[in-house]
Amino acid sequence: MRVQNSLLAVYAKCGRLSSARSFFDGMEGKDSVSWNSIITGYCRTGEVGEARRLFELMAEEGNGDEDEATDLFQRMEKDGTIKRDTASWNALIAGYLQNGQKNKALGVFRQMQSLGVTPNSVTILSILPACANLVAAKKVREIQCCVLRRNLDSEMSVLNSLIDTYAKAGNVVYSKSIFDRLLTKDIISWNTMMTGFVLHGCSGEALALYDRMRQLGIEPNRGTFVPLISAYGLAKLVNEGERVFSSMTEDYNIIPYLDHCAAMVEIYGRSGRLEEAVQFIEDMAIEPETSIWGALLIACMVHGNIRLAVLAGERLHELEPGNAMIQHLILQTNALGENPEDSVKVKSPDKRNDTKHSLGQSWMERKNVVHSFVAGDHRQPDAEVLYSWIKSTIQDVKRHDSCDGLCIHEEEKEKSGWIHSEKLAFAFALIDSPRAPQSIRIVKNLRMCEDCHRTAKYISKEFECEIYLNDSKSLHHFRDGHCSCGDYW
Ligand SMILES: [Zn+2]
Ligand SMILES: [Zn+2]
Numbered sequence: 001m002r003v004q005n006s007l008l009a010v011y012a013k014c015g016r017l018s019s020a021r022s023f024f025d026g027m028e029g030k031d032s033v034s035w036n037s038i039i040t041g042y043c044r045t046g047e048v049g050e051a052r053r054l055f056e057l058m059a060e061e062g063n064g065d066e067d068e069a070t071d072l073f074q075r076m077e078k079d080g081t082i083k084r085d086t087a088s089w090n091a092l093i094a095g096y097l098q099n100g101q102k103n104k105a106l107g108v109f110r111q112m113q114s115l116g117v118t119p120n121s122v123t124i125l126s127i128l129p130a131c132a133n134l135v136a137a138k139k140v141r142e143i144q145c146c147v148l149r150r151n152l153d154s155e156m157s158v159l160n161s162l163i164d165t166y167a168k169a170g171n172v173v174y175s176k177s178i179f180d181r182l183l184t185k186d187i188i189s190w191n192t193m194m195t196g197f198v199l200h201g202c203s204g205e206a207l208a209l210y211d212r213m214r215q216l217g218i219e220p221n222r223g224t225f226v227p228l229i230s231a232y233g234l235a236k237l238v239n240e241g242e243r244v245f246s247s248m249t250e251d252y253n254i255i256p257y258l259d260h261c262a263a264m265v266e267i268y269g270r271s272g273r274l275e276e277a278v279q280f281i282e283d284m285a286i287e288p289e290t291s292i293w294g295a296l297l298i299a300c301m302v303h304g305n306i307r308l309a310v311l312a313g314e315r316l317h318e319l320e321p322g323n324a325m326i327q328h329l330i331l332q333t334n335a336l337g338e339n340p341e342d343s344v345k346v347k348s349p350d351k352r353n354d355t356k357h358s359l360g361q362s363w364m365e366r367k368n369v370v371h372s373f374v375a376g377d378h379r380q381p382d383a384e385v386l387y388s389w390i391k392s393t394i395q396d397v398k399r400h401d402s403c404d405g406l407c408i409h410e411e412e413k414e415k416s417g418w419i420h421s422e423k424l425a426f427a428f429a430l431i432d433s434p435r436a437p438q439s440i441r442i443v444k445n446l447r448m449c450e451d452c453h454r455t456a457k458y459i460s461k462e463f464e465c466e467i468y469l470n471d472s473k474s475l476h477h478f479r480d481g482h483c484s485c486g487d488y489w
Contacts, residue, residue: 005033012041032068070111102130121155128161132168134441134470135365167196170468194227201484203234229263241267262291269299301406332408360411362421362444376418386427397458410446436463444471
């Protein structure tokens with residue numbers, strides 16, 4: 001690589017840019033030095049348009065670290081290749097975000113401010129969604145401070161996005177305080193706040209908010225009905241949910257979409273009215289898709305209905321025959337069924353593919369460091385201590401509670417020596433501190449299993465410690481032995 005880079009630098013420096021470019025294009029595994037040479041080459045010959053285009057491409061492909069990128073960026077500003085303005089920095093941030101590199105985008109966001117370039121509402125609106133998770137709560141705070149400093153708090157879209165991001169980062173109380181202080185609220189503010197309450201299992205607050213909105217004479221729109229139906233589901237108010245679902249079309253002329261229908265399946269599911277859920281799906285005016293059958297499958301898992309679980313599995317398999325996760329779920333459902341003729345026929349998924357899909361991972365922040373945990377991992381420092389702590393805690397949990405649903409897991413079942421990642425995170429958080437932390441925040445890539453859910457409830461009571469856990473399906477807030485999801489996820 002070093003030889004290739006020096007050759008490239010020679011071409012670029014002596015002005016033979018077309019040779020440099022074809023050499024650059026043919027290079028495999030370009031690093032930041034290669035990008036640097038070619039961009040500087042274009043700057044020198046005054047072809048600023050091409051230099052800028054390459055620069056954005058570099059950010060998009062996520063080459064180099066953000067320090068090198070911003071370094072180069074600053075030199076281009078000095079040369080006059082690009083204007084020192086917010087728009088060009090926003091382009092750089094957008095490049096990193098497009099490539100899924102949230103931390104690098106945040107790094108650029110910080111550098112931009114330290115260099116005196118003022119973020120605008122576009123910057124904030126692009127960076128905030130990158131912090132919409134439980135381990136980024138501090139970053140949301142940092143961005144909010146920037147919003148206040150730059151007087152961007154008069155922009156409704158920025159405040160709505162803050163309400164949304166705070167809720168997703170586990171601080172719905174902050175969302176509420178921003179919402180309450182809004183002098184004017186648009187329909188998005190109301191919908192976002194309702195969605196935040198539903199996410200945290202606060203059905204009462206969501207429904208009260210809807211009432212207040214109606215009292216003020218504000219018309220609901222399509223986006224209002226998803227959190228509204230979900231709130232009725234959480235509160236197990238099936239009739240009210242049915243009424244509002246039909247009033248969507250009758251009173252407001254809004255045709256229900258898939259997300260409204262999935263919320264209806266969940267209403268029936270949460271109340272254990274599975275046959276009505278199936279009837280609802282059969283009567284749907286639009287073609288049911290994976291979200292609908294997925295909602296039915298969850299209902300069947302929670303209420304232990306194998307026959308309907310097989311039906312939901314069959315439909316999911318028809319819609320996405322290549323989905324390894326669905327195959328994995330169906331194989332487990334089949335194994336639980338009594339009648340082999342009920343089983344859905346699926347090939348055993350490709351083993352390599354399957355493990356890739358079902359490898360559970362959790363992330364947790366402690367003292368400003370994000371730690372990651374992988375199911376069955378013994379390479380953690382003090383792994384043996386963690387495992388023995390978990391073993392004794394599991395014994396305690398078993399004495400308290402048992403499972404009556406269908407135990408179908410998205411990830412491989414736990415066995416001795418193979419423990420799910422969130423349990424490793426619980427142990428890590430609780431084991432070496434003299435007092436249990438007030439709260440633990442975890443992000444997990446797969447759906448939590450019943451056993452880990454039960455363990456988290458137990459820990460929240462025994463250690464007086466709140467646990468926030470975002471899995472691939474929902475946000476769980478465990479407090480005093482209960483979970484905000486109502487044991488339905
Ligand atoms: Zn588990
Ligand atoms: Zn839960």
